[in-house]
Amino acid sequence: MRRHIVVFVAVLVVLGAATAGATETGTVPPSTNPANRVVYPANGQDAEQQMKDQLESYRWATAQTKWDPYEAHDVLVQKGYAAAQTAEQAQGGLVRGAARGALAGLAIGAIAGDAGKGAAIGAAAGGLTGGVRSRRQRAAAQSAADQAIAEFQREFEVWDRNWSASMEGRGYTVK
Numbered sequence: 001m002r003r004h005i006v007v008f009v010a011v012l013v014v015l016g017a018a019t020a021g022a023t024e025t026g027t028v029p030p031s032t033n034p035a036n037r038v039v040y041p042a043n044g045q046d047a048e049q050q051m052k053d054q055l056e057s058y059r060w061a062t063a064q065t066k067w068d069p070y071e072a073h074d075v076l077v078q079k080g081y082a083a084a085q086t087a088e089q090a091q092g093g094l095v096r097g098a099a100r101g102a103l104a105g106l107a108i109g110a111i112a113g114d115a116g117k118g119a120a121i122g123a124a125a126g127g128l129t130g131g132v133r134s135r136r137q138r139a140a141a142q143s144a145a146d147q148a149i150a151e152f153q154r155e156f157e158v159w160d161r162n163w164s165a166s167m168e169g170r171g172y173t174v175k
Contacts, residue, residue: 028055029055029058029068029070030070032051032054032055032057032058033054033058033163034069034070034156034160035156035160035163037160037163037164037167037174037175038174038175039054039167039172039173039174040172040173040174040175041171041172042171042172042173043171043172045170045171045172050172053167053170053172054167056166056170057163057166057167057170058163060162060163060166061159061160061162061163061166062159064162065155065158065159065162067155067158067159069156069159072152072155072156073152076148076149076152079144079145079148080145080148082141082144083141083142083144083145083148084141
């Protein structure tokens, strides 16, 4: 489970390490075609005109959807880091639970007359409890990461349909 979260974070970092919302400031985003669509200039537009049209379509799609893929990507990366940290912190739950259980069992066993046996029983019970809690925390972190990815994908599909419609309206074939 932890490996999935680490891979998720690594993929996000590789896909877009330095991104900043560019549409409101008027700067150019890292790519004006983030879905890497094939764009054919059906009306003979030159490369410079195509770049201008792609930028305008990027800005139009962002305005229509009120969603910027690069800003959303930054948020997704942050959620991925948070999920990875949660999973990493939960990893030691079994050991911490066993240690707490052993201490409690030691105290109870000492009162009952067999501290060693009490510590062993406490460690086993605490380890089980800590392990279950640790697995639940890792599962929750993975679930949060999966939900964030799914939401990003849904929003990106809507944004991309708007971008494609704008490009087609400007005389391009988009696939």
